[in-house]
Amino acid sequence: MARPGSKPLAGAPGPAADISASFWSASILLAFVFGFVGLLSFARQLLAVQIVSGLSIYVSVMVGLTLAIWTLSWIYMRRLRRLEQDGRGRGDA
Amino acid sequence: MSGGGPALSFGLLAPFGGILLSSILIVVVGARRTKSVADYFVAGNRVTAVQNALALTGDFVGVGGLFAITGLIGVFGADGYVLAIGAICGFPLMLFLFAEPLRRLGQYTFGDVITSTLGNEQVRVLAATTQLILVLVQLTAQLVGAMSLLRLLFGLSDATSLILIGLTVIAYVLIGGMVATTWLQIVKASLMIIVAIFVAALALARFGFSPLSLLQHAVSSRGTAAIVPGRLFVSPFDTLSILLGLALGNASMPHVLMRLNTVTNPVAARRSVFMGIGLIVVFHLVVLILGFAAMVIVGGPAIRHADPGGNMALPLLTRALGGDVLLGSISAIALATILAVVTGLVMAGSAALTQDLWVSAFRRGAAPREQLLVGRIATVVLVAIALGLTLLCRGQNIGFLSALGYSIAASANFPALLLVLYWRRRTTLGVIAGMATGLVSSLALIVLSPLVQVGILHRAAAIFPLQNPAVISIPLALAAGVVVSLATARHPVHSRP
Numbered sequence: 178m179a180r181p182g183s184k185p186l187a188g189a190p191g192p193a194a195d196i197s198a199s200f201w202s203a204s205i206l207l208a209f210v211f212g213f214v215g216l217l218s219f220a221r222q223l224l225a226v227q228i229v230s231g232l233s234i235y236v237s238v239m240v241g242l243t244l245a246i247w248t249l250s251w252i253y254m255r256r257l258r259r260l261e262q263d264g265r266g267r268g269d270a
Numbered sequence: 271m272s273g274g275g276p277a278l279s280f281g282l283l284a285p286f287g288g289i290l291l292s293s294i295l296i297v298v299v300g301a302r303r304t305k306s307v308a309d310y311f312v313a314g315n316r317v318t319a320v321q322n323a324l325a326l327t328g329d330f331v332g333v334g335g336l337f338a339i340t341g342l343i344g345v346f347g348a349d350g351y352v353l354a355i356g357a358i359c360g361f362p363l364m365l366f367l368f369a370e371p372l373r374r375l376g377q378y379t380f381g382d383v384i385t386s387t388l389g390n391e392q393v394r395v396l397a398a399t400t401q402l403i404l405v406l407v408q409l410t411a412q413l414v415g416a417m418s419l420l421r422l423l424f425g426l427s428d429a430t431s432l433i434l435i436g437l438t439v440i441a442y443v444l445i446g447g448m449v450a451t452t453w454l455q456i457v458k459a460s461l462m463i464i465v466a467i468f469v470a471a472l473a474l475a476r477f478g479f480s481p482l483s484l485l486q487h488a489v490s491s492r493g494t495a496a497i498v499p500g501r502l503f504v505s506p507f508d509t510l511s512i513l514l515g516l517a518l519g520n521a522s523m524p525h526v527l528m529r530l531n532t533v534t535n536p537v538a539a540r541r542s543v544f545m546g547i548g549l550i551v552v553f554h555l556v557v558l559i560l561g562f563a564a565m566v567i568v569g570g571p572a573i574r575h576a577d578p579g580g581n582m583a584l585p586l587l588t589r590a591l592g593g594d595v596l597l598g599s600i601s602a603i604a605l606a607t608i609l610a611v612v613t614g615l616v617m618a619g620s621a622a623l624t625q626d627l628w629v630s631a632f633r634r635g636a637a638p639r640e641q642l643l644v645g646r647i648a649t650v651v652l653v654a655i656a657l658g659l660t661l662l663c664r665g666q667n668i669g670f671l672s673a674l675g676y677s678i679a680a681s682a683n684f685p686a687l688l689l690v691l692y693w694r695r696r697t698t699l700g701v702i703a704g705m706a707t708g709l710v711s712s713l714a715l716i717v718l719s720p721l722v723q724v725g726i727l728h729r730a731a732a733i734f735p736l737q738n739p740a741v742i743s744i745p746l747a748l749a750a751g752v753v754v755s756l757a758t759a760r761h762p763v764h765s766r767p
Contacts, residue, residue, distance in 0.1 A: 195370075196692065202366040206359055210513050213355065217499055218506035225498035231486035233497040236348050240555065242355055247551045250362045254544050 195260060202253040206246065213242060285595070285602040293606065296457065297442050297450045317532040321456055323545035328455030328462075328607070329526050329614050330361065330546065331553055336462065337604065339554075340587075341580025342502065343561020344573045347488070347495055349502035350561055354554045356513040360520020361550055365543040368521065371691050373530045373539035379618075380524045380683065381626035387690045390698045391630055393705075398626030400682045400709050401524045402652075404675055405619035408523070409612060409656035410663050411671030416608040417660060418581075423601055428664055435609070436657045442613045443620070443649045451617050452532060454610040461603050463553055469584075469600065470556045472591045473563035481559060487566045496565060508736050512673075515740030519676030522683035525611075525618035563587055616649055623648035673738060674716055681708035681743035689751045696755045704751025711746050715739030 216224060216238065224235035317325070335357060342350025375386045381397035413435060420431040442450060477483040488496040495501060503509040520526070530539045564573060564583040567590050576582040585604075589597040624645040629636050636644070663671065686705045689696040715734050716722060723732035736742070 199366045200692075203363055206362055206366070210356075210359060210517060211510070214506055214510045214513060217352075217503065217509055221499050225494070227494070227497070229482065231482055231489050231497070233348070233494075235499050236485065236497050239348065239351050239355060240558070243358060243551055243554060246358055246362055247547055250365055250544055250547045253362075253366060254540070257540070 195257065198253060198256045198260070202249060205249060209242060209245065209249075213238070283598065285598040286605070289602040289606045292457065293442070293454055293609070296453045297445050299450070299453070315532060315534055317452055317534075319533060319538040319541040320545060321452065322529060322533045322538070322542035323549060324459045325452045325455040325532075326361075326526065326529050326542060326546040327549040327553070328459030328610055329523075329529060330357075330520065330550060331459065331462065331607075335553070336466065336557065336607070337581045337584050339557050340560045340564055341573060341577070341583035343558065344564035344568065344583040344587075345570050345580040346502045347492065347565070348497050349499060351554075351558055352503055352509065353512070353516065354557060356516030357520055358547075358550055358554055359513070359517035361543060361547045363517060363521035364526070365540065365547065368527065368687060368691070369530055369539045369543045370536040372527060372687075373533065373536040379621045379625050380527055381622065381630070383527075384686065384690055384701065385630075388698045388701060393698055393702055394626045394630050396702055396705055397686075398622045400678075400705060401622040401626070402619055403709070404524055404678050404683075405615050405622070405652070406656055406659060407671065407678065408525075408675040409615050409619070409652070410659045411675060412608050412612050412615070413656055413660040414663055414671060416605065416612070417664070419601065419605055419608070428661070432657050432660060435612075436653050438609060439612050439616060440650055440653050442609070443616050444646050448532065448617055451610070451613045452529075454606070454613060458603065458606045458610045459549070462607060463549065463556075465599055465603055466553065466556045466560065469588055469591060469596070470559045470563070473567065473587065474559060476563075476567070484559065484562050484566065488562045491566055492570065496562070505736070507741055508738065511736050511738040511741035514744060515673065515677045515680045515738045518680035518684040518740065518744060519678075522679045522687060523675070524622070524679075524683070525614040527683075528618050528621065529614075560584060560587065567591070616652055619652045620645050620648040623652070677712045677716060677738055677740050677743065678709060680740050681712035681747050682706075683708075685744060685747040685751055688748070689755070693752075693755070695759060696751065697758045699758045700751045700753075700755025703754035704747045707750035708743055708747030712739050712743040715743055 224233065224238065226234050228234060228237060335354070339350055339354050342353065344350070372383055375383045379398070380401050381394040384397045385391055385394045413432065416435050417428050417431045420426045420434070421428065426434075442454065471479075474481065474484065477487060485497060503512075530543075533539050533542055561583070564587040568583060568586045573580050573583045573586060576586055585597055585601060588600045624641055628644045628648075629641060633640070682705050685708055686701050689701050689704055715736075716739055718732060718734035719737055719739065720732040720735070721737055723729045
């Protein structure tokens with residue numbers, strides 16, 4: 178993957194700053210998935226703990242993960258808007 | 271719900287009539303707006319970001335999302351929501367990696383993207399073949415679902431159900447093209463989200479509008495097993511494989527990727543996917559409530575009695591909460607969902623056959639009129655093949671068939687797109703090797719998996735131990751693409767600037 182500021186990659190449309198944002202966002206998302214599977218595999222006892230009656234850490238983690246996925250997308254969109262304002266984004270075709 | 275279907279009442283039939291009439295209206299309006307090849311395949315690139323967000327949500331959230339996940343939570347508890355997490359990850363991955371580049375590169379199909387970047391037309395045939403296999407597998411899964419729904423609701427025979435659905439889909443696509451397909455998805459997605467929120471609100475009303483109270487009742491009725499892990503997913507590798515297959519597969523399904531080309535520009539494509547993520551997140555949180563409500567109000571044993579796979583949990587919940595009218599509404603929307611997804615899939619398959627095979631391989635420079643004619647013939651042929659496959663797959667699990675499609679997409683399409691869009695040193699042969707390895711390995715591992723060996727062939731054990739091949743086939747496809755690219759790097763096919 179190219180670093181911000183480097184030349185656009187051949188075949189990869191858009192400046193490298195954009196590509197870097199794409200790469201990091203996708204990596205963080207996959208880290209969420211792997212982390213969740215890790216918790217499911219090695220921390221079942223912890224996930225089974227109830228924070229309050231009826232609400233387990235497991236349910237909270239899954240709801241939190243769902244909201245975190247949206248938040249990550251929002252951060253990515255904001256990052257791309259800023260890149261476009263700086264003239265380093267992909268912009269309209 | 272089991273048996274030959276419930277007694278037909280006005281409350282049950284009226285919503286079906288409403289949905290049918292509104293969809294016919296949409297198709298007629300769509301036909302008036304379909305004049306060119308671009309109108310037929312990508313709605314003339316005139317769809318707005320908000321409209322596309324709803325259409326993408328409609329493509330993304332099928333009956334599998336609403337009925338199957340509600341049922342899994344209703345029967346197995348919180349574990350059922352794990353599948354939703356895998357599915358939700360697909361859209362952000364598409365936003366981060368594919369949305370803008372694909373809109374910038376693509377014209378109609380997945381094959382356009384691959385060839386426009388590599389500048390080589392030979393790879394298009396393999397791309398088209400993969401997309402056709404994917405489309406046929408997904409079509410079969412959706413048609414099996416539609417057939418089961420019509421049998422459960424109206425007691426129709428399988429053959430009658432298939433003929434009715436097949437004729438409807440052919441009429442929708444032939445007359446309305448992508449304009450009508452897009453508007454069907456928009457209307458259906460809006461209705462589905464509104465009705466799901468309405469049913470969830472009705473259910474929560476019984477618990478003082480407190481999700482926490484609902485969870486407490488779930489624990490009271492089913493014990494702590496309802497809210498702890500370990501009932502559905504035991505093997506870490508299997509769980510990872512299913513999540514990766516769903517996430518990467520959802521991000522690279524051809525009929526969803528094709529929607530990115532219906533908007534005006536790449537920024538609109540990005541915005542539409544982002545708005546779609548918001549809708550999907552809200553929808554799945556509502557499904558979590560519906561699942562626990564089904565567990566408490568209907569009960570796990572009653573759900574399993576109606577359908578061993580748990581797929582009828584939501585219809586049972588809606589009947590318990592709102593009687594036949596609500597049951598009719600949710601069932602009509604479910605059928606509209608299947609029809610809308612099927613029309614989208616048929617459009618993607620028709621585009622692959624016309625643009626990637628006919629226009630590129632057989633009749634270069636075919637006139638627009640000929641392209642439209644071939645596209646329409648391809649529609650009829652695809653639907654006919656899918657109907658035949660559906661008859662062969664009667665009684666198969668819908669989830670299994672859908673997972674098959676997602677695994678193939680995750681293994682063949684995702685690595686190919688990643689190599690093409692983000693790796694400068696990839697070669698045409700490398701991309702072909704990656705796609706072919708992903709396609710063959712995912713198909714082979716599915717055949718060797720417990721789902722086929724134990725579940726269908728009734729053997730004592732399976733050769734491949736995992737239920738889903740994604741954790742093996744995706745890295746294998748990527749590795750094949752990288753190794754072959756490096757091995758053939760002395761003769762790269764130059765990319766277009």
